Amino acid sequence: MPGYDSLLKDLRTSLPEIDAASLVALKTQPVIIDCREADEYVQGALAQAVWIPRGFLESKIEKTVTDRAAPIVVYCAGGVRSLFATRSLQELGYTNVRSLAGGFSGWKKAGQPWITPHTLRADQENRYSRHILLPEVGLAGQQKLLAAKVVCIGAGGLGSPSSMYLAAAGVGTLGMIDDDTVDTSNLQRQILHGNDRLQIPKVDSAERTLKNLNPDVNVVKHRTRINSGNAEELLGAYDVIIDGADNFQTRYLVNDVALKLQKPVIHASIFRFEGQLTVFPANGSPCYRCLYPQPPPPEDAPSCAEGGVLGVLPGVMGTLQATEAIKLILGLGTSLAGRLLIYDALAAKFRELKLRRDPKCPTCGDGVDRAKIQLVDYDQFCASPSR
Numbered sequence: 001m002p003g004y005d006s007l008l009k010d011l012r013t014s015l016p017e018i019d020a021a022s023l024v025a026l027k028t029q030p031v032i033i034d035c036r037e038a039d040e041y042v043q044g045a046l047a048q049a050v051w052i053p054r055g056f057l058e059s060k061i062e063k064t065v066t067d068r069a070a071p072i073v074v075y076c077a078g079g080v081r082s083l084f085a086t087r088s089l090q091e092l093g094y095t096n097v098r099s100l101a102g103g104f105s106g107w108k109k110a111g112q113p114w115i116t117p118h119t120l121r122a123d124q125e126n127r128y129s130r131h132i133l134l135p136e137v138g139l140a141g142q143q144k145l146l147a148a149k150v151v152c153i154g155a156g157g158l159g160s161p162s163s164m165y166l167a168a169a170g171v172g173t174l175g176m177i178d179d180d181t182v183d184t185s186n187l188q189r190q191i192l193h194g195n196d197r198l199q200i201p202k203v204d205s206a207e208r209t210l211k212n213l214n215p216d217v218n219v220v221k222h223r224t225r226i227n228s229g230n231a232e233e234l235l236g237a238y239d240v241i242i243d244g245a246d247n248f249q250t251r252y253l254v255n256d257v258a259l260k261l262q263k264p265v266i267h268a269s270i271f272r273f274e275g276q277l278t279v280f281p282a283n284g285s286p287c288y289r290c291l292y293p294q295p296p297p298p299e300d301a302p303s304c305a306e307g308g309v310l311g312v313l314p315g316v317m318g319t320l321q322a323t324e325a326i327k328l329i330l331g332l333g334t335s336l337a338g339r340l341l342i343y344d345a346l347a348a349k350f351r352e353l354k355l356r357r358d359p360k361c362p363t364c365g366d367g368v369d370r371a372k373i374q375l376v377d378y379d380q381f382c383a384s385p386s387r
């Protein structure tokens with residue numbers, strides 16, 4: 001019986017190897033398989049590598065590489081385990097397998113680039129398992145969500161469901177902007193809050209609810225009202241803006257700042273039994289001013305304090321806002337950019353209007369330098385707390 005040393009020597013002379021420089025120079029990229037254990041893999045790997053630990057190689061390879069003639073390069077830490085793996089793959093009928101000489105350490109010594117792979121803690125794998133099971137999301141998508149920063153303007157009717165679903169989904173940083181305190185009349189629709197939170201700041205109540213839903217989420221509280229002086233600083237730190245404002249002046253301001261900062265805005269508004277939703281994309285066209293070029297005169301604006309709203313309506317619209325935000329973060333599907341979705345709760349109907357960019361739009365029209373947009377504080381249309 002040959003010992004380990006002679007077996008290894010035998011494999012070294014009989015199996016094909018490739019060094020780092022030759023692998024990089026290959027014209028056709030082979031399938032690269034990392035056959036190390038999890039604790040090795042998480043510390044660094046080749047960017048293109050498919051990770052199949054040695055113990056699962058034979059059982060999983062056929063799902064990863066269906067073509068037995070496809071070029072494959074296997075690597076481990078130092079180039080020994082990958083030789084045994086190469087032999088196993090040959091025995092399974094793979095005809096073009098090579099072992100990376102020197103393994104991952106040889107690769108690093110040769111100065112080749114590598115990455116720290118997307119991994120999650122065991123408790124996160126469990127928490128987000130229904131996302132990870134979706135091939136369109138997967139581990140990499142969940143990692144994107146955890147790295148994403150979303151800000152909700154308003155911790156009220158729309159901000160409640162949007163922030164709660166974003167927190168549950170694992171959006172890693174959630175900014176909440178609201179200067180108000182919780183009132184009993186909010187609780188008919190603002191499900192972030194509850195009877196035990198009356199009179200406390202909405203951002204504090206929001207933080208308690210969101211952290212309880214998901215401790216992974218970093219809740220950043222902004223107990224303030226957005227205005228022309230603080231808007232750029234407030235929104236600049238985030239990737240996606242959820243506009244749940246209850247008034248026109250905030251919507252215009254958010255639109256103008258977002259165009260300056262080139263950030264996408266997910267806009268929704270609610271009134272009585274009807275909700276509207278659209279996405280103003282990061283490139284800013286069409287924008288809110290294409291839809292409503294100027295604020296209505298105060299006497300025509302619906303009075304927020306008197307305007308009633310069906311309590312569940314912001315639940316529907318805010319949940320749709322969270323959906324659009326998650327799609328934007330993951331780069332999935334078709335966004336509502338250029339389309340206004342109108343929900344009529346009484347008729348149980350969704351309608352859609354096409355939004356067009358207005359070439360004369362004061363903020364996104366032809367020849368407008370967005371970096372130079374002047375921020376304006378319009379007069380208050382109504383002084384009521386967030387709807």
Ligand SMILES: [Zn+2]
Binds near residue numbers: 288
């Ligand atoms: Zn516009």
